[in-house]
């Protein structure tokens with residue numbers, strides 16, 4: 001029984017399939033994805049439909065899924081004069097932000113689904129996990145998409161805002177938990193100043209940062225087996 005954590009896939013379906021093949025994921029293994037499976041890369045919805053079929057794959061909520069959840073419901077309304085007028089300032093702002101963050105490929109594929117599948121996709125997105133705590137290979141891990149902004153050891157997870165958990169970058173120079181490793185995506189490891197190998201998985205100061213920039217031109221998709229520490233790249 002192995003536990004894998006995987007970085008932000010961003011629609012890179014082929015890289016995802018390549019990693020699945022490399023690790024030889026078995027039924028009894030568990031795969032956690034750090035969120036941001038949507039946007040940028042060519043096949044975000046194809047990827048999501050694949051994940052929906054995998055009983056041993058669990059996805060965290062990333063800021064890209066949150067943007068989709070803020071926009072898809074109102075985009076799915078039929079545009080009539082009346083509902084178009086009903087798009088308020090909030091909705092327009094949400095859509096502008098999603099457009100800036102590479103939603104085109106997600107929208108393109110989402111549009112091809114029938115209404116029933118669209119609803120299923122939304123339901124899956126609404127049920128994504130905000131954080132996961134687990135033990136593997138004798139160590140404890142705390143998984144969250146971006147970080148724990150405003151961290152204090154006594155603070156309960158419910159007291160962090162969504163923005164703190166899925167948008168605000170972790171401080172990789174800082175150790176958060178004395179007894180747990182903080183696993184994050186969201187911040188490409190190319191941009192972590194403390195990382196001696198930019199673009200590879202970063203470990204240090206109680207962190208495991210695994211977004212290796214898939215969806216960007218020179219980026220990779222990465223996964224690591226928590227029991228063995230072995231890293232895989234596509």
Ligand SMILES: [Mn+2]
Nearest residue numbers: 036062063186
């Ligand atoms: Mn992100």
